[in-house]
Amino acid sequence: MNATLGPGVLVHQLLGAFLLPPLNVILLLLLGLWLRRRHRFAGGLLLTLSLVLLYALATPRMAMWLSGSLERFPVVSPAEVRATGAIVVLGGGKKPAPEYGRNEPSADTLMRLRYAAHLARRSxxxxxxxxxxxxxxxxxxxxxxxxxxxxxxxxxxxxxxGSDTTLDNARLSAQLLRADGVRSITLVSQGWHLSRAVPMFEQQGLTVLPAPTGFVRYDGSGPIWYLPSGRAMQETHAALREWVGRLYYAGRERLSGLSARLRS
Structure with a gap:
């Protein structure tokens, strides 16, 4: 299928690419190479910093630390879920699957769906x-x-x-739920995502029980956690993207509040 990106989505994608690893680290490295021709010490400092960042952001230790700063909510029990009116699962991407001849959920989405099915059966x-x-x-x-x-x-x-963002997820899901008289939900997503998603659903007038899944954890300990890997880089990217998202929405709320005060 042909993809059609709206301007808002395209802006989000571009900003994310420039603000997040690995592109932001690559740009820092290129800046260091350019600066080294004129200011050897400053350029060398930037080169060293970019290499240290590239290594650190690819380690399991960093992935767990960054994700842990977002994983605020504990695991839920079936009894807690039964006290809510519905289980809401947030999408986390899809991908073409040639072996099935159709689209299939991404790894993040599949993790959320599996846990949601587990909760639905028990509640x-x-x-x-x-x-x-x-x-x-x-x-x-x-x-x-x-x-x-x-x-x-x-x-x-x-x-x-119909949603393009987490804010859309909250707004459009709340409309469907209110039409059927549902006022309390169990919200399923990755632990690092729920810290931003829960307030958005609460702002729609829903009582929310966070049900985190996909905690960022690694087997082993000690030196193993400091060996860089592609998986760790992907997980640090997800955590940093979430922090950028939180800062973006916080800034937007401040601007909205300031605009409202200026109009009054």
Whole structure:
């Protein structure tokens, strides 16, 4: 399917690429190389800093530390889930799967769906899946609903498929839930994501029980955690992206408040 990026999504993608590793570290390294021709010490300092950052951001120790700063919520019990009206699962991406001849959930989304199905079976609560198509093509919500029904035998009651952002997830999901009289939810996503997502759903008037999954953990200990890996770089990228997202929404709220005060 052809992807059609909206201008807002494109801006988010570009800003994320420049602000996050590995591109921000590469740009710092290039700046150091350029500066070294004129100011040898300053250029060398930037080169050293960029290499140290590149190593640190690729270690399991850094991945766990950054993710741990976001993983605020504890594991939930089936009894807690039963006290809510529905289980809401947030989309975390999809990908083409040639072996299936269709789209399938990304690794993050699949982790969320598996845990949501686990909670649904033990609590009896209905499921809502939420995810649009910010990069074009088939909406994530449709892919998620198909996976829950075919692979886990728990089809969702609601499918939200118009969202491009977490804020959209909250707004559009709340509309579907309110129409059926649901006022309290169990919200399933990665632990590092829920610290930003929960307040957005609460702002829609919902009572939210965070149900984190996908905690960033590694086997072993000690020196093993300081060996760089691609997986660790991916997880540090996700955590830093979440911090950037939190700063972006915090800044937007401040600007909205300032604008409202100036108009009054």
């Amino acid at each position: 009896g609560r209905p499921l809502l899946v939420s995810g649009g198509a910010p990069l074009g093509g088939e909406p994530e919500g449709v892919v998620m609903a198909r996976t829950l029904a075919e692979d886990y035998g728990v089809p969702p009651r609601w499918v939200e498929q």
